[in-house]
Amino acid sequence: xxxxxxxxxxxxxxxxxxxxxxxxxxxxxxxxxxxxxxxxxxxxxxxxxxxxxxxxxxxxxxxxxxxxxxxxxxxxxxxxxxxxxxxxxxxxxxxxxxxxxxxxxxxxxxxxxxxxxxxxxxxxxxxxxxxxxxxxxxxxxxxxxxxxxxxxxxxxxxxxxxxxxxxxxxxxxxxxxxxxxxxxxxxxxxxxxxxxxxxxxxxxxxxxxxxxxxxxxxxxxxxxxxxxxxxxxxxxxxxxxxxxxxxxxxxxxxxxxxxxxxxxxxxxxxxxxxxxxxxxxxxxxxxxxxxxxxxxxxxxxxxxxxxxxxxxxxxxxxxxxxxxxxxxxxxxxxxxxxxxxxxxxxxxxxxxxxxxxxxxxxxxxxxxxxxxxxxxxxxxxxxxxxxxxxxxxxxxxxxxxxxxxxxxxxxxxxxxxxxxxxxxxxxxxxxxxxxxxxxxxxxxxxxxxxxxxxxxxxxxxxxxxxxxxxxxxxxxxxxxxxxxxxxxxxxxxxxxxxxxxxxxxxxxxxxxxxxxxxxxxxxxxxxxxxxxxxxxxxxxxxxxxxxxxxxxxxxxxxxxxxxxxxxxxxxxxxxxxxxxxxxxxxxxxxxxxxxxxxxxxxxxxxxxxxxxxxxxxxxxxxxxxxxxxxxxxxxxx
Numbered sequence: 001x002x003x004x005x006x007x008x009x010x011x012x013x014x015x016x017x018x019x020x021x022x023x024x025x026x027x028x029x030x031x032x033x034x035x036x037x038x039x040x041x042x043x044x045x046x047x048x049x050x051x052x053x054x055x056x057x058x059x060x061x062x063x064x065x066x067x068x069x070x071x072x073x074x075x076x077x078x079x080x081x082x083x084x085x086x087x088x089x090x091x092x093x094x095x096x097x098x099x100x101x102x103x104x105x106x107x108x109x110x111x112x113x114x115x116x117x118x119x120x121x122x123x124x125x126x127x128x129x130x131x132x133x134x135x136x137x138x139x140x141x142x143x144x145x146x147x148x149x150x151x152x153x154x155x156x157x158x159x160x161x162x163x164x165x166x167x168x169x170x171x172x173x174x175x176x177x178x179x180x181x182x183x184x185x186x187x188x189x190x191x192x193x194x195x196x197x198x199x200x201x202x203x204x205x206x207x208x209x210x211x212x213x214x215x216x217x218x219x220x221x222x223x224x225x226x227x228x229x230x231x232x233x234x235x236x237x238x239x240x241x242x243x244x245x246x247x248x249x250x251x252x253x254x255x256x257x258x259x260x261x262x263x264x265x266x267x268x269x270x271x272x273x274x275x276x277x278x279x280x281x282x283x284x285x286x287x288x289x290x291x292x293x294x295x296x297x298x299x300x301x302x303x304x305x306x307x308x309x310x311x312x313x314x315x316x317x318x319x320x321x322x323x324x325x326x327x328x329x330x331x332x333x334x335x336x337x338x339x340x341x342x343x344x345x346x347x348x349x350x351x352x353x354x355x356x357x358x359x360x361x362x363x364x365x366x367x368x369x370x371x372x373x374x375x376x377x378x379x380x381x382x383x384x385x386x387x388x389x390x391x392x393x394x395x396x397x398x399x400x401x402x403x404x405x406x407x408x409x410x411x412x413x414x415x416x417x418x419x420x421x422x423x424x425x426x427x428x429x430x431x432x433x434x435x436x437x438x439x440x441x442x443x444x445x446x447x448x449x450x451x452x453x454x455x456x457x458x459x460x461x462x463x464x465x466x467x468x469x470x471x472x473x474x475x476x477x478x479x480x481x482x483x484x485x486x487x488x489x490x491x492x493x494x495x496x497x498x499x500x501x502x503x504x505x506x507x508x509x510x511x512x513x514x515x516x517x518x519x520x521x522x523x524x525x526x527x528x529x530x531x532x533x534x535x536x537x538x539x540x541x542x543x544x545x546x547x548x549x550x551x552x553x554x555x556x557x558x559x560x561x562x563x564x565x566x567x568x569x570x571x572x573x574x575x576x577x578x579x580x581x582x583x584x585x586x587x588x589x590x591x592x593x594x595x596x597x598x599x600x601x602x603x604x605x606x607x608x609x610x611x612x613x614x615x616x617x618x619x620x621x622x623x624x625x626x627x628x629x630x631x632x633x634x635x636x637x
Contacts, residue, residue, distance in 0.1 A: 136562050139246035139276055140173040140239045144231075146263050147255035148178025148217060149192070152283065156314075157254055158193045158215070160554040165211050166204040169559055173242035177235060178217040179228075189217035200549075222255070223262035229270030239275070248276035250561060257285060261299045268303045279561055281310045284375050285366060286570075289586060290579035297572050310561050311570040315376035317553030317560075320511045322568065324383045324483075325401070327509070327517065334507075335388070337487070339462045344504075345618045346384060347484040348377045350472040354479075355425060355433065355601065356450075361441035367448045372472040374582045379570065380483065380511075381468055382408050385458045398567040402574060409577035411460040414584040421609045422594060423451030425475035428601040433475070435601065449589075449596040450474045453609040455616050456581070467616040471609065475601045481511035486619060504619045515550060 143161065145153050164170050178189055190212045197212070199205035218234070220227030239247035251267055253260060260282060272278045282300075287293030300309065315321055328334055337343070350372050356363050363371065382405040389400040424447075427435035436442060436450050451473030458468060485507040503520070510516040519537040560568055588594075597606040604610070614620075 136248060136564075137169075137171045138244070139171060139248050140242040140244045141171045141175075141248050141250065141562075142235045142239060142273075143174065143176045143250045143252065144235070144267075144271065145176065145178045145252045145254060146222070147180055147253070147259075148189070149180040149182050149184075150254055153178070153252075153254040154193050154196050156554045157252055157558075159196050159198065160552060160558050162197045162204075162208070162211050163552065163555045164559055164562075165214075166199070166207050169562070173239075173244060174214055175235070175238050176215045177231060178215065179231060180217075180219060181221065183219045184217060186216050190215060222259050223266060225266040225269040228263070228266035232267075232271030235271070236273070239273070246276045247273050249273045249278050250558075251278070251280045253280060253282040255283075257282075257287065257296060260296065261303075264300060264303045277308075277564070278304075279308055279310060279564075280304060281312050281558070281561055283312055285370060286311060286375075286575050287579065288366070288370065290576070290583040293575055293579050297575070301572070306572055307566065309572075310557075310566065311575070312554075312557055313375050313379055313570050314553040314557065315511075316379055316568040316570075317555075317557040318481075318511055319550045320483075320509050320515050320517070321380060321383065322556070323517070324380075324509070328384075329388055340464055340466045342487055343463075343466055343485055344488045345467050345469060345486045345616065346381075347469040347471065347486070347613075347618055348380050348384075349470075349480065349482050349484070350377060351476045351478055351480045352474045353476060353602070355436065355475045356439050356442070358439065358441060360436065360439035363450075364442050364446050364448045368450055368452050368472050368474065369454075369582060369586060373452060373454070373470050374578055375570075377470045377472060378409070378578050378581070379405075379574075381456075381470070382406075382574070384483065384485075385411075385463055385468070387462070398565060399571075401567050402571045406571070406573050406577055408458060408460070409574065409581065411458045411463075412456050412581050413459060414581055415454050415456050417585060417588050417594075419455040419612070420585060421451075421453045421606055421612050422449040422589070422596040423473065423599045423606040423609070424448070424596040425450050425473075425601050426598050431602065433601045436475075447593055447595050451476075451596070451599060451605045451609070453605070453612055454585075455612065467618070469613055469616065469618055471605075471613075473605050477602055477604055479513060483509040483511065 145157055147153055148157075158176075161170070161176060165174070178193075184192070193215065194208075194212060197208055199208055218231045220231065222228075235249070236247075249272065251271075253263065255263065264280070287296050328338060385408040386401075386404040387407065389397070389404045391397050391400045424436050427433055427438055436448075437444070437446060442448075453469065453471045455467050455469050457463070457465070487505040487507075489502055489504075506520040508516075508518050508520070510518075516538065521537055557568060560566075597608060599606045610620075
């Protein structure tokens, strides 16, 4: 259907709007009550205006950005009305006078006219928060990075903030304050993080210096409210200099959990803002077991409300993990068969083709189960196993989704040792790869597993009896993250095709390194004989979305924090349920000092792992079928 062009806009009266949720999404300070404007050129910066749309526009939904001169206009149409936000552009010259119209995953650059996709508005915009996403851009923002001199901050936090800055997702009035114990000045700190800020285009290269100039550094002790307070006063002075009425603060805890409470206490006493929101991003690990997590949760809960704490698990920011809910609930073919009647097994795999690489000292205190399975893989499992959330219209969907994840986790019994295989990699002299115990940072004689396979069951009517298999390890034969949902053979196929072996059907979601979704279907092989072979229905991102940049997980998640969206962050009760599942197994392993099985560097892991997986019904293709990735470049942030 052709989209209408050049609609005639007429201002909506400033009285009650027919869409209360839209009115509630707009801050009163943003709405100018001066004589209503009839064209975008008359709108002051920043501002918001509502326009009614002609009747033939009702039922359309879209969100586009229009750059004219030095101003960016964000237009959102839904429910027969048009919302226009004006923002400072921060765009390169060649991007001006262009409109970005997103339809079917593509971006079409056109002359500065308005066009909208043929999409039902209620489906396009189910949540008020989606329309409120631009509000924080009108306020001052201070990002306080605690542990700024560490690897996490340098490799993930600052590059992700740079990606948001170059994309126009940070406010004009933003300051990024690094804080750590080591003493250095601003120039030294900028020189330290600059090698990790890697522009991808000439336009982003031109913005690198401007971004670095927004980064400053201060040193101090984490448990000193006085030293943190000095930085807090400096942040307040910088915010007041911006001249905005609202000033928000984001505190990024790029530090070990042992420091969460001391720095959290110092910030609570001396560095919070009263002119906007305060939000904390905290990194895993969130404790070592159920007891330590409960203590950490209690101590942090005494300082901050749950809706102020964003526990980040970067796996939840990965493109294909975020695609899980859309795949499940946005396609009629999957939800009816997403249960024990049709699914025979679910496998979630995380494989790395390298060892600890000198980080064995840190890894040894946690092991592969705490490092990967209890958090990343279990979060993926909960998204697969959860029931469809029942959401109230116009409400924040974050807690509805997390409620269902918690319900699914509470249906999983503690993992049994008999359903677990542990391994530890040995060196490969031919490849000059040292074994785990040959890492000088690893304690002599350590029995910490670098590999684990475990089987668990979700005891509810949807999944009763279906094995959920987790497999994770270091120094394996490939680097890969994927989900495999295997389906039961169709009833009666053995009678319809006597003597013909029907291969297993699978839905595969490739999480990394090349994002893809493909379905293994059975087809007749060409020729005179009836023989069933596996073929694929393939959605490889590199082919379908050629040239599209998939945002990094950290970049996406930090943006969610700025927007106040918590769906992709781990709630307190989620972690408690997760530790209840794994703590008995971890206690048994450590109390009995169970020695992991050896496996060769670059192998598939211990053979006992394959035996366990086969025992519960998972089927391998024995090398007869191999999916060939097409290759793409994905941001690692």
